[in-house]
Amino acid sequence: MKNLGRVLGVLLLVLGASDVAFAGAWTQGQFNSYHKLSAAYYASAQEYDDSGHVVPSTGEKYYQDISYTYYGEFGLLDPVDLSLSLPYKTAYVNDEERTAEFGGIGDVEGGLKLRLYQSEAAGVFAIQGKYKYSGFYDENDLALPPGQGQDDIEGRLLYGRSLWPYGYVGLEAGYRVRFDEPSDEYKYLVEYGISFDPVSLRVKLDGSESAKNADDTFQGAQVDPTSGLEASYGKVEFAVGVHLVGPLSVEGAAATSVYGKQTSYGHTYTGAVVLQFK
Structure with missing residues (x-):
């Protein structure tokens, strides 16, 4: 509960800042902001083997987690955004x-x-850098840490184009450097969305491909029980959003694994409240 209190405290500070997240490449605009509070449920009793086939999980493994996440974007300058993802996970x-x-x-x-x-x-072209920090827990002291137990850095190229009145399309490609045993990753995303005010629809393919450079001398159990050292995956997500009033919207989404190697096979269900200030 002490950790949960720290999460809620950070949320209050960030939401107190005030001030439209578009897909990927678009920025918010100076002093505009987007805030999303979500709850997601994931469960898996199957996994992808090294050949990409879905098989029963080794040792009759069953895994589930419920994640409560704050995600925010803040327009520092018109072409520059800062973002933060802060999860609280029970697994x-x-x-x-x-x-x-x-x-x-x-x-x-x-x-x-x-x-x-x-x-x-031509649309919108952008670049993005990310840093993932695992210092809120010690994976060596926990049988099941709430994260992957290592820090990562990532760079991405992003492209977005309006197809008005037929929605928009977004494309992303990147590379994630992982500081410990698992391999680096090539990241990619394809997204399409359309709005029929007050309803918006979105579908996206979010994927990761192993760079095949894991530490092959590593022995022992993986910190993350859902992935191997050279995991690859692809997930398709369908989302529906409804604008309620002013800056307030709600969103529901369902995602499923469509291919992978050395990773779990499962489904994710998400509900979220969104605030957009501009």
Whole structure:
């Protein structure tokens, strides 16, 4: 509960700042902001093997987690955004290596996005850097940490284009450097969305491909029970948002694994409250 109190305290400070998140490449504009409080449920009793086939999890493993996450974007300058992702996770795993559950602050991620170019004809081009910090817990003292137990840095190229009145499309490609045993990752995302005020719809493919450079001398259980040292995955998410009043909207989403290697197979269900200030 002490950790949860720290999370709520940070949320109050950030939400007190005040002030439209678009897809990926778009920035908020100076002093505008976007705030999202979400709750997500994930469960898995199957996994992808090294060949990409879905098989029963090794040792009859069952994994589930419930994550409560604050995500925010703040327009520092018109072409520059700061972002923060702050999760509180409760997780449970039962397998041949451990039976454990834990709740606490997970991996916190901060980001900086810079819009490079924008025009009506060409769309929006941007770059983004992210840093993931795992210092709110000690993975060596926990049977089931609330995160991956390591820090990462990531760089991304982002592109977005309005197809008005037929919605928008977003594309992202990046590379994540992982500081410990698991391999680095190539990241990619394809997104399409459209609005019929007050309802908006979105579908996206979010994926990660192993760079195949894991530490092959590592022995022992993985900190993250849902992934191997050279995991790859692809997930499709469908989301529906409804604008209620003023800056307030609500959103529901469902995501499912569509391919992978050395990672769990499962489904995620998310509900969220969104505040946009401009």
